[in-house]
Amino acid sequence: MLNMNQNPVTGSRMSVRSCGECCTRLVDFGVTLRGEPVLERINLHMHCGELTALIGPNGAGKTTLLRAMVGELPHHGKLRFIHHGNVESSTPLRIGYVPQKLDLDRTSPTTVSDLFAGTLSQRPLWFGTHKAVRQVARDKLESVGAGALLDRRLSEISVGQLQRVLLALALTPVPELLLLDEPVAALDQGGMDLFYQTVSEMRTAYDLSILLVSHDLAAAAQFADRMILLNRTVLCDGAPREVLLNPLIRQAFGFGFTETEIAVRRPAATELQHEQCALPVGGTP
């Protein structure tokens, strides 16, 4: 389904193995909104070729973490990016971001093509869209199985289709770090599996670090290399199976998992040996 030889708009780098050089590092990272600490003392280290699932109860600050990482919200602490060639900087060269939803109403005339042209081209949308830009968009959409959606309006496609479109957009141009915010309104099971599969393949196809906010813990456990339980701070960080079996999961979600419920695939790219769990900060909800 994936076209691995696809050329992205710019900066293509097509390795099939993790380079292990580039990473994203959060040191004592925190976000304070309106005087209230929303996230505190987040320490994370993500490598390329690794899919990290971010889980946590409602209001845990998962979306806030992503919004701070893309630079929309102010943060304290350090956010460092180590690029290919071991160049360190505080700004990422390229972040791909898939939001939960777009601020659209039912009458919105915005099409999938507008979405691509609005960011890939300087030419104002009301002048019309270059054929070349449409071709890039069509190719990228085809790579996630959404090629037929180019001229559809965003307000008339399904949640699952929109998610694929946003994924294709986030991969144009190919980013170094991909942040995905899974919609709370659940997709049907088929759509969900397809999405996880696509994302999982992207990880190795493009050698990306992927941070995925997930609401489907079982599906996330199946595809992720690593799982992080977040509730205002990192409560637990390790291999999906260890995290899901941790008693902190029951505290956070009100339900737990047993061995048999987790059909854990061996992590593909990176095997994590360590598991770090902290006590919850400031009491659990």
Added chain:
Amino acid sequence: MTGWHLWLAHLPFEWAQYDFMHNALLAVLLVSPLLAVLGCLVVNNQMAFFSEAMGHSALTGLALGALLGLADPTVTIVGFAVILAIGMVVMRRSGAVPADTGIALVMAFVVALGVVLLSRGGGFAKYSRYLIGDLLTITPHELAALALLVVAVLGVWVVLFNAFFFVSLNRSLAASRGLPTAVLEMTFSVLVGVVVAVCIPWVGLLVINSLLILPAATSRNLARNTRHYVLGAVGVSLVSGLLGLISSYYWNTATGATIVLWACGFFALSLVLRRR
């Protein structure tokens, strides 16, 4: 200008024999597309209430001009609108009060303050021009200034449209693509404030927001993509403007409000034509 007057005077219509109608027609051709293109993103951003408040802030701007003894209060109207636009963006971002409540509070304050200042000594009636607008008194000088504004705004619109559009879809997504969302949001709000403030003497603060919102809302019902949306809004705005100006001449009514009624008619038509 002379060529324009000569050409129009050849038209076999009664309204086409007057210079003030020629000027007003030119003003309509300038103002309608300007408000329509801005309106498209005002609607996308769900800022219709914000632009309404910008229009009403003209009362206070006008009062400040009168207090300072200015013959032409445009400077204070525009200046106050800019300050208010910045203030409202800051207020919304602070999240101290819900966005719509905040705008309603600000609007109540600026309207009350404006009316109190303008009604001192019972002289409010002489300002009613600003409430309903008077397109027919526009002078060639003012037309030239308006043309400059249109060129400037369209220039901004060519350079920044895609950025504004992207921020309206999702701020985080825009930020992830390297757009300075806070700066763009502020620029857009100030731009709306300036355009609304400049157009108020001609269109009237009671109906200016309709001219901003209605063409976009109409086009939105039928448009299949963003390009059709913007071009459709400009079309609806121009046709309503021309029909409104000419019919207001024959009906002897206020031009701004007559244009709005035509635009309302087109909106109703678009609802009927919309499939689904």
